[in-house]
Amino acid sequence: MTIKFMAIKISILWVAFYGFVTPIALFLKIIGFDPLHIKKSNHKSYWIMRTNNNKKSLPSNFYTQFIEK
Amino acid sequence: MKILGISAFYHDAAAALIIDGEIVAAVQEERFTRIKHDSAYPVYSIDYCLKFAGLSARDLDYVSFYDKPFSKFERLISTYFAFAPKGFKSFCVSMPIWLKSKLFQKNLLINKLKYLDKSVDWSDRLIFSEHHLSHAASAFFPSPFERAAVLTIDGVGEWATTSLAIGNGNNLDVIREMHFPHSLGFLYSAFTYYTGFKVNSGEYKVMGLAPYGEPRYVDMIKNNLIDIKDDGTFRLNLEYFDYCTGLRMTNQRFHALFGAPPRSPEIPITQREMDLAASIQAVTEEVVLKLARSIAKETGEQNLCLAGGVALNCVANGKLLREKIFENIWIQPAAGDAGGALGAALAGYYLFQGEHRNVVSKRDAMKGSYLGPGFRQLEIESRLKVLGAKFDILGDKELIDYCAGALVDGKAIGWHQGRMEFGPRALGARSIIGDARSPSMQKLLNLKVKYRESFRPFAPSVLKEDVGDWFELAEDSPYMLFVADVKAKHRVAMKDEEKILFGIDRLNVVRSSIPAVTHVDYSARIQTVNEDTNPRFHALISKFKEVTGCPVIVNTSFNVRGEPIVNTPEDAFRCFMGTEIEVLVVGNCVLKKEYQDKALALSYENNFQLD
Numbered sequence: 001m002t003i004k005f006m007a008i009k010i011s012i013l014w015v016a017f018y019g020f021v022t023p024i025a026l027f028l029k030i031i032g033f034d035p036l037h038i039k040k041s042n043h044k045s046y047w048i049m050r051t052n053n054n055k056k057s058l059p060s061n062f063y064t065q066f067i068e069k
Numbered sequence: 070m071k072i073l074g075i076s077a078f079y080h081d082a083a084a085a086l087i088i089d090g091e092i093v094a095a096v097q098e099e100r101f102t103r104i105k106h107d108s109a110y111p112v113y114s115i116d117y118c119l120k121f122a123g124l125s126a127r128d129l130d131y132v133s134f135y136d137k138p139f140s141k142f143e144r145l146i147s148t149y150f151a152f153a154p155k156g157f158k159s160f161c162v163s164m165p166i167w168l169k170s171k172l173f174q175k176n177l178l179i180n181k182l183k184y185l186d187k188s189v190d191w192s193d194r195l196i197f198s199e200h201h202l203s204h205a206a207s208a209f210f211p212s213p214f215e216r217a218a219v220l221t222i223d224g225v226g227e228w229a230t231t232s233l234a235i236g237n238g239n240n241l242d243v244i245r246e247m248h249f250p251h252s253l254g255f256l257y258s259a260f261t262y263y264t265g266f267k268v269n270s271g272e273y274k275v276m277g278l279a280p281y282g283e284p285r286y287v288d289m290i291k292n293n294l295i296d297i298k299d300d301g302t303f304r305l306n307l308e309y310f311d312y313c314t315g316l317r318m319t320n321q322r323f324h325a326l327f328g329a330p331p332r333s334p335e336i337p338i339t340q341r342e343m344d345l346a347a348s349i350q351a352v353t354e355e356v357v358l359k360l361a362r363s364i365a366k367e368t369g370e371q372n373l374c375l376a377g378g379v380a381l382n383c384v385a386n387g388k389l390l391r392e393k394i395f396e397n398i399w400i401q402p403a404a405g406d407a408g409g410a411l412g413a414a415l416a417g418y419y420l421f422q423g424e425h426r427n428v429v430s431k432r433d434a435m436k437g438s439y440l441g442p443g444f445r446q447l448e449i450e451s452r453l454k455v456l457g458a459k460f461d462i463l464g465d466k467e468l469i470d471y472c473a474g475a476l477v478d479g480k481a482i483g484w485h486q487g488r489m490e491f492g493p494r495a496l497g498a499r500s501i502i503g504d505a506r507s508p509s510m511q512k513l514l515n516l517k518v519k520y521r522e523s524f525r526p527f528a529p530s531v532l533k534e535d536v537g538d539w540f541e542l543a544e545d546s547p548y549m550l551f552v553a554d555v556k557a558k559h560r561v562a563m564k565d566e567e568k569i570l571f572g573i574d575r576l577n578v579v580r581s582s583i584p585a586v587t588h589v590d591y592s593a594r595i596q597t598v599n600e601d602t603n604p605r606f607h608a609l610i611s612k613f614k615e616v617t618g619c620p621v622i623v624n625t626s627f628n629v630r631g632e633p634i635v636n637t638p639e640d641a642f643r644c645f646m647g648t649e650i651e652v653l654v655v656g657n658c659v660l661k662k663e664y665q666d667k668a669l670a671l672s673y674e675n676n677f678q679l680d
Contacts, residue, residue, distance in 0.1 A: 021153045
């Protein structure tokens with residue numbers, strides 16, 4: 001039972017990863033998407049400025065489970 | 070206004086309670102469950118905080134969680150999109166956990182809170198801070214500064230791995246960040262893993278190992294692993310790391326670069342590991358100092374607050390202090406994720422509620438970090454009796470006199486007094502103490518009491534008023550977060566045959582009049598003891614000074630390797646009976662090992678998973 005369950009679970013995850021995540025990832029790579037800033041850069045600084053720094057003090061932001069952008 | 074802060078579900082779960090801005094109670098869950106770095110929902114910690122304040126759950130105005138789960142999930146998904154088709158192993162491990170529970174943390178928290186009181190609508194009272202905002206809040210709001218630059222550096226929160234905030238009064242704005250996967254914390258952890266120690270707990274060991282080595286790999290690290298800009302910002306070369314897509318910190322390319330696979334835990338440490346430790350420590354210090362310099366220049370702030378796991382690197386902190394980049398530095402004693410619980414509560418109070426902040430300029434608001442459970446004398450006596458312990462009850466003066474005498478006699482004392490410390494350091498409430506002048510004390514404590522690696526140094530507790538006479542440190546260091554050298558006049562000149570010793574062979578060389586707390590490079594991780602925050606500990610060291618002329622004692626956490634610091638008198642008694650601690654002092658009760666029933670001794674050495 002456990003082995004069968006594990007096999008099904010891994011199969012679903014395999015399909016999700018290689019059938020869904022990977023094609024999108026490859027497409028995003030082709031169009032130059034680099035969300036993690038992995039590519040080398042000649043910038044003088046690697047700081048990322050918070051454009052919403054004042055928003056964080058707003059009470060409404062404390063109710064959300066995500067960072068407002 | 071009563072706000073409970075919670076950190077959980079990653080590592081070092083904790084709860085903290087603030088009432089009208091005052092920090093009332095804070096404690097890590099591991100102290101109750103006896104599981105080191107326990108990440109579980111902190112049910113016992115919450116229970117303690119409420120009971121200590123005499124509150125019921127419905128009295129809480131808000132419960133503030135220390136990070137934003139959806140943003141963490143977004144980072145996870147983005148990582149898979151960035152690296153696929155690599156990353157299936159990590160996907161298999163993390164995705165089921167997230168889809169099953171972590172993605173529904175709000176519901177999970179609400180359901181847990183319902184156990185406290187079903188009649189409360191917790192969804193109205195549950196708020197979420199950001200991970201680095203929580204760290205920054207824990208560093209700034211309890212600090213003695215009206216204004217400060219706040220630097221937080223850790224592994225990762227939601228996205229941020231490093232952040233800079235400006236604190237002013239009751240406001241705190243995060244103005245810039247560095248994001249995952251570029252993380253100084255993870256870089257240090259990669260070397261922790263590679264040198265054979267456990268990630269998220271062995272980083273202290275790497276720091277302690279560094280002085281034995283030569284930083285011969287610095288150029289290799291800087292040329293291949295990290296690109297450091299002049300302002301201290303950095304990016305990692307992810308071709309050498311496995312943590313984005315796999316289950317380990319480093320990959321084959323990293324191992325090839327340094328010419329060997331990672332050291333297996335528990336096999337002997339070689340000069341190579343020492344050199345690697347020295348190298349990553351040097352790189353970390355370079356980044357921290359460059360960041361501090363550029364922040365000071367750009368912001369013009371005179372005060373700096375620090376938090377995040379990297380802020381526990383007291384060697385780097387000591388260098389930062391000596392460089393005098395900022396006029397004042399204050400570091401949150403619970404700088405790791407446990408402190409996030411406190412920061413979340415403080416962020417809720419000042420940023421969410423906009424409450425006024427009163428700055429206590431002479432002292433911070435942490436109450437010496439003695440924010441955990443304490444036990445009254447009668448309760449201690451009854452608990453010890455139940456255990457079958459044999460003890461004497463001494464008056465305050467007799468107790469101090471006896472303990473000072475026992476220290477002079479070279480005994481290791483288990484010292485359990487008052488409220489437990491919040492944060493990873495023992496600060497004289499749950500400590501094992503000894504005579505710093507003894508040349509054999511370090512070895513005795515490491516091998517027979519703590520059951521840990523012999524290379525690891527011990528910290529000195531020194532009377533605040535005497536610190537300048539013994540160490541190259543003029544500032545207060547109440548939380549053991551700064552390393553400074555022993556003063557030259559207390560050092561012992563090395564003999565010629567000692568000078569040629571290398572690596573771990575240098576361990577047993579007596580290099581000062583307080584050898585038990587003097588590391589191989591003459592440094593020491595100093596705790597200054599203040600009379601107002603810990604009067605009994607201060608009285609003990611004062612008496613020790615009166616007898617010996619030395620205001621310094623050894624202070625190490627009251628636990629063995631892999632065990633959380635003791636919390637209750639029962640925990641203290643078990644550790645006392647399971648190790649070669651000779652005297653246990655709990656409140657005014659004195660327990661001598663020779664009078665205890667040997668049948669009560671536990672096989673303690675192998676009771677805990679090695680860290």
